[in-house]
Amino acid sequence: MVVKVGVAKLGNIASGVMAELLLDERADREDMQTFMATSGTKLQPEDIDRVVNNMIAWKPDFAIVVSPNGVLPGPTGARERLAASGIPCVVITDDVTTKKEWEQIKESKFGYIIMKADAMIGARREFLDPVEMADYNGNLVKVLALTGAFRKLQAALDQVIDQVKAGKKGADLVLPKIVMTSDKAVDGEFSNPYAMAKARAAYEIAQSVAMVNVKGCFMTKEWEKYIPIVTSAHEMMRAAAVLCDEAREIEKAGDGVVRKPHKKDGVIVAKTKLISKPE
Known part of the structure; x- marks a missing residue:
């Protein structure tokens, strides 16, 4: 069916x-x-x-x-x-x-x-334009994917x-x-403990971004104060994305990236070695 x-x-x-x-x-x-x-x-x-x-x-x-x-x-x-x-x-x-x-x-x-890491964006007009919005979401998608x-x-x-x-x-x-x-999030994703630690750190940072942006968007009234706050939240998400890249590169170096594609019938197969067939 x-x-x-x-x-x-x-x-x-x-x-x-x-x-x-x-x-x-x-x-x-x-x-x-x-x-x-x-x-x-x-x-x-x-x-x-x-x-x-x-x-x-x-x-x-x-x-x-x-x-x-x-x-x-x-x-x-x-x-x-x-x-x-x-x-x-x-x-x-x-x-x-x-x-x-x-x-x-x-x-x-x-x-x-x-x-929990899908954090609210820094939605202040003095800071957030379309490019900043897209850049932030790109970093956040990377964090959610690679962790x-x-x-x-x-x-x-x-x-x-x-x-x-x-x-x-x-x-x-x-x-x-x-x-x-x-x-x-990180359970079963990494063969190298340093890679897992980096990914876990990235997720923890991304989780904390939400409250920083809540402070900047809702709790702070003066624009001179809330602009640096929301900017710092976006810098945190960028740092989290960098950690995820580093974790992925460690796994790639050991030929241990987990891949679990769907077959046409929806069955999920798996592999870690790049030059191999998923089973």
Whole structure:
């Protein structure tokens, strides 16, 4: 059977840039198809309604709802409407600081993958222009990819796809409930302990970027003070990306980079030696 995976992108986080691509990296899987609907850059009710209406019309076997701050009214309403239409939902979002609100999601019927390093950008007009925005997201995507966080996200979603292929549907699906910490991200990704330490450091730095940007964007009023704050947060993310490059180069030097591609039927194979076939 062909599994229909819906991806509802509300606003933007780095995980949303890659969500459906991680499931079909060579665009040749025959066991699944994806449909992506986006609200664009904003989280206005009319934009979210358009996404949800299109998703319900497509009737996916399950939906991935990707957004910043998944406890906001817009993302919350979107997943509740999808669930009311019989579509199981997996929430992918960045970390938020309100423990009480997250407890509500963790106790709900929804799956979730909380990407703790998918940090808020330094959104101050005096600092953030389109090039700075793209550069920041490029560094963040590298951190999430090379630390192992994206692989764990992809594996969790593939497990849901496999359940649908096995005949499960609706409320019978076991949805992921993951908080993507640095320990979870790097687990099983590295053969060299120095490479793992660098990747872990990168993830920890990326996690801390969010609160620096919260301070610069919401807690500091004087522009002379908040510009250096958000600039420092972006420098932190750049440093994290450099650490990830260093970790990858160590693994390459030992011919130990882990590669786990999908076959056409969705089966995941693996290899480490570059000049070899995945099995």
